[in-house]
Amino acid sequence: MNVVIGKVINRVVSTRKYDSLQGYKLLVIEPYDQPGKERFVAADMIGAGEGEYVLVSFGSAAQHGLTREAPIDAVIIGILDQEPEAR
DSSP states (O other): OOOOEEEEEEEEEEESSOOOGOOOEEEEEETOOOTOOEEEEESSSOOOOOOOOEEEGGGGGGGGGGSSSOOOOOOEEEEOEEEEOOO
């Protein structure tokens, strides 16, 4: 399973999207402690908010965190209680 720690930096607001994406909150994630990695969008099913550090699952494993099938390959699966320690 591919899981990374990231920080929620923004929401994605979209009035038109693929039908199966309706109802999913989409958040912009900045990977933590991974220089050069690009920001990405992840679906949120657990109520993460801007500024929080989260665990994100990728790929086919992400589909297990969804309530219905959708074209999503990144899902927030946890909210960290504190900021991770820098390496």
